[in-house]
Amino acid sequence: MSERDAERSVSQTVRAQLALRDMILSGRLRPGERISELQAVDITGVSRTPVRLALVRLEDEGLLQAIPSGGFMVKAFTERDILDSIELRGTLEGLAARFAAERGVSARSLEPLKECLADLDQLVRQDPISVEAFSAYVTMNARFHALLNELSASAPLIREIDRVSALPFASPSAFVMAQSALPEAHQILLLGQDHHRIVVDAIENREGARAEAVMREHSRLAARNLRLAIRNRTHLELMPALALLKSSAE
Amino acid sequence: MSERDAERSVSQTVRAQLALRDMILSGRLRPGERISELQAVDITGVSRTPVRLALVRLEDEGLLQAIPSGGFMVKAFTERDILDSIELRGTLEGLAARFAAERGVSARSLEPLKECLADLDQLVRQDPISVEAFSAYVTMNARFHALLNELSASAPLIREIDRVSALPFASPSAFVMAQSALPEAHQILLLGQDHHRIVVDAIENREGARAEAVMREHSRLAARNLRLAIRNRTHLELMPALALLKSSAE
DNA sequence: TGAGTGCAGTATGCATACAGGAATTGCGAT
DNA sequence: ATCGCAATTCCTGTATGCATACTGCACTCA
Structure with missing residues (x-):
């Protein structure tokens, strides 16, 4: 019950952001790999709107890189x-x-x-x-x-x-x-x-x-x-x- | 015609971002003032989705500040x-x-x-x-x-x-x-x-x-x-x- | 008269539907 | 067999509808 409450207490956007960040940092999403919104929806279980916000925030955080033609990929660092x-x-x-x-x-x-x-x-x-x-x-x-x-x-x-x-x-x-x-x-x-x-x-x-x-x-x-x-x-x-x-x- | 092309060539999100930034920097939106999404829709002429993205990007740019209960206000600087x-x-x-x-x-x-x-x-x-x-x-x-x-x-x-x-x-x-x-x-x-x-x-x-x-x-x-x-x-x-x-x- | 509560209006957060475009794949021709 | 073109498929960008949470105001009670 408290877990459900905790799940509800944060916005879908934040939840998606956390889930995606975890996937990236744990290496389950490899550097250079493109993350499609639909894929992110599958991973996080929330709909495209908050997923999109989460992707923008992660870009800005420096973990993702925008692809000129649209979409995002996992950033690679030297x-x-x-x-x-x-x-x-x-x-x-x-x-x-x-x-x-x-x-x-x-x-x-x-x-x-x-x-x-x-x-x-x-x-x-x-x-x-x-x-x-x-x-x-x-x-x-x-x-x-x-x-x-x-x-x-x-x-x-x-x-x-x-x-x-x-x-x-x-x-x-x-x-x-x-x-x-x-x-x-x-x-x-x-x-x-x-x-x-x-x-x-x-x-x-x-x-x-x-x-x-x-x-x-x-x-x-x-x-x-x-x-x-x-x-x-x-x-x-x-x-x-x-x-x-x-x-x-x- | 070329103007219309130019308008079409950039995404609605970017257009909204530019319009809002201009409003902020020109002082037509005063520091501390809350910007509601609907208001931003009126200003920019695009729908709420890209407006929202634009607001997030402007926050991140440092021109806006998120309000804890939701929404954004124009940031004030000393x-x-x-x-x-x-x-x-x-x-x-x-x-x-x-x-x-x-x-x-x-x-x-x-x-x-x-x-x-x-x-x-x-x-x-x-x-x-x-x-x-x-x-x-x-x-x-x-x-x-x-x-x-x-x-x-x-x-x-x-x-x-x-x-x-x-x-x-x-x-x-x-x-x-x-x-x-x-x-x-x-x-x-x-x-x-x-x-x-x-x-x-x-x-x-x-x-x-x-x-x-x-x-x-x-x-x-x-x-x-x-x-x-x-x-x-x-x-x-x-x-x-x-x-x-x-x-x-x- | 002041404070608290309730209600209404409104704004935000989320989901989904739709349209335009890019990339990939498959097929055909050389 | 390879290259080019076309068609299809998937993906992103955008719009809109709906539900929920918040805010502000008014009214009532102490």
Whole structure:
């Protein structure tokens, strides 16, 4: 009953969007493959109108690409695209950190961020780190980044960061789980956490350039994780986003 | 006849999108105002389905805002939002210039950019500059920025730049025309052109940091123009984008 | 007089029917 | 056997009808 309610509580459009996104990210729809509206209707079980809206939204999200003659296909990404998207996110988060530092934030509004930082500290202090702790880290890490972005107090910037982070391989937590399978795991986590500490410190002391630089560097940890994981061929199933890779080297 | 053909050649959705965008930018639809689908149907003359698609696309473009209970309203921007969007564009264009510089571009692919630079030189050499020349400058300037962005050879980055520049007040040429009415006009144009020259030089010499920094600074000319024009209350009609300002101080 | 409730008008979300067009397939001719 | 043309089939774009949810206003009761 509650399931039926939950099904009814969201619009058909959103439901279709979720279902299609899941199909794409899980690799059941391959990059370059055309998605016909009727096919999408079969998959999602809703009619063409909301399906169409969902397709437009997914295009805009960057998962689909419009075909000139009409319709959509699953977008394919190169490894370079992914690395660029990560650098892009780092640049935007760097800008957010700089805004926060230069414009100044009240001690009051910095409080949640510091709490989050302390929670993360608790998690990374473990050695070895349990899988549950990794999972908790992903959640807390996402929260840290969200709080940080909000400190920029810039709606247009936050909007763009959210947009870029929506790409499954560009989000701050995209490759953290993959990282859990690497031997370097703990060390990388500690480095990332040090970045977190530095950016908070920089914002507090209104060091804009430092805040910006460290967030840029921070994003490059994700790039590092990605390269390591691909090279090691370890636990590719922990990175569903890679289903979108062009000549999928799975 | 050709007009009718032109009308038929584009989809109803696109036509509706253009008509609505025009209404918004011209200020005939005021910020905060709700746009009902039926109203949009009256305005555009197409049926509700394409109108709906157009509204979704405009939301995504940033001109409209979804109302939680359904429907859309015209988005309102603060002066801060506009300045942040300009800084955002500068940051992204800076990243593009850095990519171009660091990764290196062939002499062959740098050629069109240099030609464009020379054309712009021709235009700014005039003193005083005719209105026609200003208009030509806007076109050529847009071309210069587009070519520059392409040199980054990064599809994800170009995508984001295009997206940010789609906001009427964030595009590289947004306030150039307004600038034409300012006494400082010529000087600012010369400064901008010098930035153009420097970025080409930096890319050629693979000076990534310099290329990035100058493009960031370049965008701040737009911010300067905006502030000047608003303060002087001069030719606000040359900046249709300002119709979106929150407490419109017209 | 103010607040709350009920009703009516209206807007949105969804489904489906229809028309125009693109791509593919099959057939025929060279 | 291959190439070209034509026909068919499927797909997208558009319009419209219907149901539901929301909003605003008026009336009533405290």
